[in-house]
Amino acid sequence: MSPVHPLDEATTARAVIDGNGTLIHWNEGARRLLGHTPREVEGRPAAELLAPGSTVPLPGGDGDRRHAVLSLRHRDGRVLSVWLLAHRRAGGGGWLVLTPVGGREPRTPDDPLARAFLAQAPCAMAVYDERLRLYGFNDAMAEVIGIPEERLRGLRPSEIGSRETGEPLEREMAEVLASGRGRAVETYARAGGEERAHHWLARIAPLTDTHGRVIGVCVAAHDFTEQYRARERLQLVNEASVRVGTTLDVTRTAQELADVCVPALADFVSVDLLDPPENGDEYRVGPPAAPVTLRRAAHRSVNPGNPEAVVAPGDVDVYPVSSPQADSLIVGRPLVAPNANGTLEEWLSWDGPRGEHVREHGVHTTMSVPVRARGRTLGVVVLSRFRRPDPFTADDILLAEEVTARAAVCIDNARRFSRERQTALALQRSLLPQSLPRTAALEAASRYLPAARAGVGGDWFDVIPLSGMRVAMVVGDVIGNGIQASATMGRLRTAVRTLADIDLAPDELLTHLDDLVVRLSAEAGAEGITGEVGATCVYAVYDPVSRRCTLASAGHPPPVVLPPDGPPRQIDMPPGPALGLGGLPFESAELDLPEGTVLALYTDGLLESRDRDVDAGLRLFCQALQESSRNLEGAAHAILKALLPAGGAPDDVALLLARTQGLAPSDVATWAIPADPALVAPIRKQVADQLETWALTAATFTAELVVSELVTNAIRYGEPPIRLRLIHDAETLICEVSDSSHTAPHLRRAKTFDEGGRGLLLVAQLTQRWGSRHTPEGKTIWAELSLLGED
Template sequence: MDTDGFAADLGPAGRAELGPSPPGGLLDVLGVAAIVLDADGRIVFWSPQAQALLGYSAQEALGRYAARLLVADEHVDLVLGLFAQVMEGEGTWAGVFPVRHRDGRTRLLEFRNMRLLDDRGDLYALGLATDQATLQRVERDLALSVRLVDQSPIGLAVMDTDLRYVMVNPALERINGLPAEDHLGRSVHEALPLLDADPLEAGLRQVLATGVPLLDQYTVGRTRADPGTEHAWSVSCFRLEDGGGKVLGVATSSVDVTDRHRAALEAERARHRLAVVADASVRIGTTLDLEQTARELADVAVPELADMAAVDLLDAALAGHRTTVPSGGPALFRALAVAAAYPTEAASAADAAGEIARYDADRLVTRCVNTSRPVMVPHVGEADLSLIARDPRAAALMARAGVHSYLAVPLIARGEVIGALDLVRARNAQPFTDDDATLASELAARAAVCIDNARWYQQQRDTALTLQRSLLPEPPPRLFGLEVASRYQPAGAASEVGGDWYDILPLPDHKTALVVGDVMGSGIKAATTMGRLRTATQTLAGLGLEPTQVLLNLDRITAGLDPYFATCTYALYDPHSAQCRISTAGHLPPVRMRPGHDPELLDLPTGAPLGVGGVPFRSTAVDLDPGDQLVLYTDGLVETRDQDIDTRLDALVTLLGGPHRALEYTCDHLLAALRHPDDHDDVALLIARVRR
């Protein structure tokens, strides 16, 4: 059978695959010439490659003595000796020999000579020759390629069209932890079962199909060389073709970029930590309310860091005492906030907000605040739960909820441990790591200052509120001709207690003084100033002074309490004349309500605030008949940041319209309609109704 122009390739299973061999192969590059001589040294076969190499056609070469045609005279004896040696069966001869070209030039050819024996016993000599320079170039290129492949630090491999290894270099053997012979004939998935090979094999198929190289594909996984560590590689793939364009397979290069991968992961973790901390800076500490600040910390931690978070403060810190936990002693915590990423039994295991819990010295949260260091249990066991939960029931709830990792970090503000942030994971399958502890500590450090600010503010506010309430009047005795109701409401949690006050002062001759005032400012000092002014007002009213004289004296007293100013309305009711003389010092006007009439703001001289000094005060007489009401109030009832004062005063007058109601109801109705729980100012409200 004529198989000229066909090549037999060995497939991946070792079977012979016959098919045409396109031009451009290695033999074509070398241009190997075949020449056959008979026993006398005459040329009997002359290949086309011989004609291309030496210039003689077959007609010119056949039948002629090779030594005379191709060899210079000075080399003839040497050639004849070598010919005789080959023909006598003493072996083959190989080497470089100068041969004369048809054009007269001499060419150095690389020869392989051997004896042939036909079926009749006749002897022949076969010479295979190629140009020495071409052969040396090919050998040099091949040697360079082999050396580069063998010594390259880059893992190199060649795969056939079925994506099975046919060659790997030593570097890839080291990278994969697998000898070359264990690669050959296998796919990536078979050779590297610990690696997610599907994306890589998909890329290889794409390269085979399109011929477009795949560059720097990132692959992460584990190998047999280092199964306990995750590595990263940059893999590039190229399609291999022969000179005729036939696809032979793909070549791959693999560069270990694990260090770069780890650096990138660390940089990404650092960026993530910064983003979380920046978000926490915005979300935590929006108010000075202690419980809300604790809730904000818990909400930031869930689900960013944990499936559930609890914020607990040492009870001593809430009381304003030093919070050092005695070595070996228990710790008392007050739970402030609990947050969960989803409904879970573990939330029931946490201490409810507001509760006080005692944890012995061996408990992990106690160890955390005692050592001022994070306590982490990456993998929680049954014994660990008994050191985390408050009691066996809570431990059982946490176990059923699937809690498997625990982290507690201390809340440290101004060098003092004030509590702890407790974190647990259940659905999140990853255990806590040192990176998590670092991030949690950063969040806790920032939040602790906000919590500490809220803690001290609440203590100061409670003190001021206690002081102010102690300075406000007790319910007055039964008044002649008047029925009164009053309210004091402190500012919301985000602001301090102010200096608002009211007074109901029974005076001789059945007269009654009604006073409402507001010390500008807030806090303990404002409350103290308010108490001093109230005492002075009581003293001045007891002297039987007119309203203008009372305010004049209060103005002098307030000027000595620099830098404080105050507004005030002083109303003196005389039931015998059915009149009320009113004088104001920079205060909002009272409202008069009369049966059958619309409520009205009294048009009174405003006057300057107390403490300005040198400004006279004027008094206005207002008739009050039985059933008439007088409403006195401080600006906290009507002032807001988003509406002008006239609009708010109109709202007050509108609310007072309609049939007259019980005074207590009117007080509550005004506060509910005009006040918001977070209003930044306190309010004093006083309503008096004339009786027969």
């Protein structure tokens, strides 16, 4: 039935035959032609309408169209020779058979020039009347359709062409007929007698009489297959440049290559890559040697589930000489089978099961394209066709080469990035603390997670034991990523530990660290390294005796504190400039931390997300910390789970949790020391008594010697007031002597006959470590004695 003139059916005899040869539809035009009514023929075999002894099929035309002259039986017994045109119905379920019945003879132009123009015009042209029935067409159009004009005259476009092409064209022609305005339509159809379809540009123009009335339409068909394919190739190359290489992940990039090529270039595509050389070496220059071991990186099929795949993604297969993969890698160019040198069967003879699998799915042609970038072979892409009937052309080969070459660079970039990322990650993990020290001041837990897809950054954390049972905590973030950022992180972490060992206050430590970053940035610029060196950092020192914490920040997010009896909150502290700006001051903040307080230091990658703002992230952080703070390891896990997406963090994340502990007043003893050398002996007696009270008598002898030397030095070289303090926990006894002098002591080598100069040397020999720190009031000399193994 016409999509435009559904009532204009009688001028065309139409019948529908199902797949079993039964007539299921018979229209009025068919009744006019053969006299049979629909009731008489519908439901009966179509073969009954053939004249006795006639078994002629419909031989002419292409796979979906047949035409022939058949002898048909009229209702009154006559035998009519009728030309029939048959179209295969959608889905292959039978045929639509038709022929023009006519109602009037078609007009023919009287002007010889008009006849010559219509017949000899270089492009295919056809003229349709006001009912959109064919008036006539020229020789060029006859070649396109493949059926003589006299056979088709009087049929509509929907009857001449298939349903997929004829009906849309008829609608467009009806629009031109109604509006009087021409238009251009693109369509895809086979020319007469050809297996490959062409792309056509149909220009439809109205035809008017002398009074301006539209009396028909003219259709001029232009074969623009080459232009269409060139446009399609350009579109595919452009699409490949946009869709391939969206990430720096080798597997994802290989999958993107397969996705782009299906179905635009092939029905099944597989991407197999060589495994990276060991020890981070480069791929070899030149072709690999056979047999070639390849790992399946990706594949894609027009069919769901990729049933054509023989190898699963991630699996390894070995390809010998004569296989498509090995042959194309060895010669270094695309190979197509079948070709002049052999068939597809011969090319797959090396693997019987694989060849059987290919035959089972109807693969009729395949193309193998090497994946090469920067002169090195990375793998191979195999493209196969089974749904598309046409083989690969020379243009298809060039297109596959172009798309593969673009993807190869992306794969190589991803491979190089992965290698650098693994190197940076290994360096990063080697520079971070392998375990946190056990201290009497706090219990700590930490986490470090590299970015899931971006380069490894320079986030770091540390816990540093200080003198006097104090402990320093630091979390920092180096700007940038990659090996350079990891190396910079290692230098900064080492610098922080060195500066912490001389007991600098947090603001002073950040000042020195800022100077170092400025120098590193200047060195990087002098060496031609792009990008300036910069970092953010927060440094905190906690004293378990006073239960006070001193913090300073260099452009870093403030820590979160969870008191034992209150909700979590972000610490209000001066933000400070980022490290590397140079010359700007840093400020410290002090706060009391009752025993059991949890202090959380972190980098900005934990809170920042494209799906929420920082305030929302902070709320989630505080909620997760409060709900799981009983166990710090569990709390660290809960915080990361609440804040980070399932696919991994978009940026590096460092998290340090610390629960404060306090020393009992009974574990600390303090004495004011008069500046009188004669009182050193009574002081030693007081120390011995205190150690007996603490049940540490095994350490009395060593402690008396150390205290005697430190107090004597303070009386002799220091300035009053002088103070002695003993602190102990289960493992360590600390002796501290403070005075008002800012002059730091130092070890010196005493000569044989010198009467002094051996005090600090003796202290160094008797203790596990010793040192001095400056305070606002002067200095403190301290020494630590190990209690492990003491009775």
